[in-house]
Amino acid sequence: MKKGLLVIDLQNDYFPGGNFPLWNTEATIENVLDAMERAKAEGIPIIHVQHVADPKKGKAPFFN
DSSP states (O other): OOOOEEEEOOOGGGSTTSSSOOTTHHHHHHHHHHHHHHHHHTTOOEEEEOOOOOGGGOSOGGGO
8 A cells, every 4th residue: 555645725815814714723734744744754745735716706716
C-alpha cells in the first residue's frame, strides 16, 4: 500500500482577516505544515486539493 498526504481546503478566507474565519487556525496551519515537512522528509507524496472559483462571481462565491 502506498502512502500519501492529502491536504484539502486550506483557504485564506478561513484565517484571520478572511471572510469566514474559523477557530484555532494558527494551530491548524502549524500542524498541516509539520505534517507536510514530515511527508517530504519521508518521500511521501503530498496532494493538494484547491477550490477554484469563477472570477466573474467574485473572489469566493461561497462567502458572498
